[in-house]
Amino acid sequence: MYFELYQDCFIVKGAKNILLSDVHFNKILDITEFYEIFDGKHYFLIEDNLSEITSFLITERFGNLTENITPENFRKKFKWRSPNKINEVIIEHKLKDNFDTAGAYRMIEELSASFIQIRFLEYSMAKIDEILSFIEFSSIQTVEILIPFNGIPQDLTIIKKLEINPRVKTVYFYNAPENRSIVNDDKLFTIIYYEKNIIDPKYCGIIQEDYFLNDINNISKSKAVNNCLYGKLFISSNGDLKNCPSADKIINNIDKTSISSLTEEIKKEKERFITKDQIEVCKDCEYRYFCTDCRMFRESPENIFSKPLKCGYDPYKGIWEDWSTNPLKLKAIKYYELENLN
Ligand code: SF4
Ligand code: SF4
Structure with missing residues (x-):
């Protein structure tokens, strides 16, 4: 009888430590102490003195017992492809941009980017409205907005404007007097006040x-x-x-x-x-x-x-x-x- 790792579990060997990752249940286990039983494979033969480790791995759902080992070439492989050459855009704005703003958003749309981080170095309500209008019918799924902290009443007006936009998931107020976050689970909307000037690269x-x-x-x-x-x-x-x-x-x-x-x-x-x-x-x-x-x-x-x-x-x-x-x-x-x- 063998113990075999599930298809979603794989071992990563480092110079000193060795980890067992389960991407399905999002768990990572340090197996440095008993890695040798795997001997570089995704399974091991169960001997009496291994029963404790085996039970632990089964209880933790890293694998199961089997008489028939899955051949290596039938194990899940990691492959990564993306149809988009650009998927994540970070864009800076001042009150008056030094580029064709509408043209930039047209290009972002044509690239089919799904994530955009909009960094306001300076802002006005009219500028925020202008930028939001560019993404109103866009294919962008997630928007993060970074705005300089300007005092609570001003910031509340901005929050009211942004939280009703389903694409905007996070707004950061940088250069704020404190580090604080407010999560609204119902609207999937997070506000983060950050003391640091996080737009500094x-x-x-x-x-x-x-x-x-x-x-x-x-x-x-x-x-x-x-x-x-x-x-x-x-x-x-x-x-x-x-x-x-x-x-x-x-x-x-x-x-x-x-x-x-x-x-x-x-x-x-x-x-x-x-x-x-x-x-x-x-x-x-x-x-x-x-x-x-x-x-x-x-x-x-x-x-x-x-x-x-x-x-x-x-x-x-x-x-x-x-x-x-x-x-x-x-x-x-x-x-x-x-x-x-x-
Ligand atoms: S933790 Fe540090 S050494 Fe390890 S992969 Fe990340 S950057 Fe590299
Ligand atoms: S500074 Fe480093 S971590 Fe930050 S976006 Fe550039 S490459 Fe990535």
């Missing part, structure tokens, strides 16, 4: 366990392309197009390009295709398929395959430390001018 790229995602989409994407940058597009308040808000490189300007040119141009952006299995250190980390990534802040700025700078995990020791005080990262911290981030 330097705050992006933090790697921490809270952001890990044990879901089939993220795992499949992480194995195929870059899980942060693939499908992303940033449109700055000048209309400059970049891989993300923290990128230095300008790919083009929204007023000077077309969808077909942009699609060709982003194919040449190598960072979009770098997987976790190709990144130094991450490729030896047991969290590599659950973790987010960052290609803009790297331990070695000159190396596009270098580990994310803002990760404090050492997969060779299995411990988390504060990345910002790590002496080995000081050079890169200085390079990116991240010394006074808090």
Whole structure:
């Protein structure tokens, strides 16, 4: 008799620790202590002294007993495809945009992006109304809005306007006097007050366990392309197009390009295709398929395959430390001018 992992369960081996993930029930179990019984396979032969582990794994619904092992080529494989070259757009607005705003939203619509984050660097009620009118009949499913905090009465007027829009799921008030969130489950609408100036690109790229995602989409994407940058597009308040808000490189300007040119141009952006299995250190980390990534802040700025700078995990020791005080990262911290981030 054998114990065999269910099809939704798979093992990720790191340099020190080994995890067993169940993407169906969203569970992760550290199996470092008893990984050897699997011996690199998705099953093991049950011997008397393994009965305790076997019962535990069955109770926790990671697998079951069988006499007939499923051959490896009949096991579920992770495959990731997306019909959209751009699926996630971050766009900045000032009171008067330095680009053709209506044209930008037409392009976003033609790209069939399903997610948009709208960052108001400055705003007025008329500006918010104008932007909301562009997405009224759009294929965008989820909208996040970032607005500078301007005092509670003003913010309540904005909330009233946004919460009735079914696409708007989250509004962030940045530069607020406190960190606070209000979740309205009935309307699937969340308000977040944030002390930090979260539109400052330097705050992006933090790697921490809270952001890990044990879901089939993220795992499949992480194995195929870059899980942060693939499908992303940033449109700055000048209309400059970049891989993300923290990128230095300008790919083009929204007023000077077309969808077909942009699609060709982003194919040449190598960072979009770098997987976790190709990144130094991450490729030896047991969290590599659950973790987010960052290609803009790297331990070695000159190396596009270098580990994310803002990760404090050492997969060779299995411990988390504060990345910002790590002496080995000081050079890169200085390079990116991240010394006074808090
Ligand atoms: S690459 Fe880094 S900085 Fe850019 S969006 Fe991703 S996490 Fe943020
Ligand atoms: S080393 Fe850090 S960034 Fe890399 S996969 Fe592990 S936790 Fe994520």
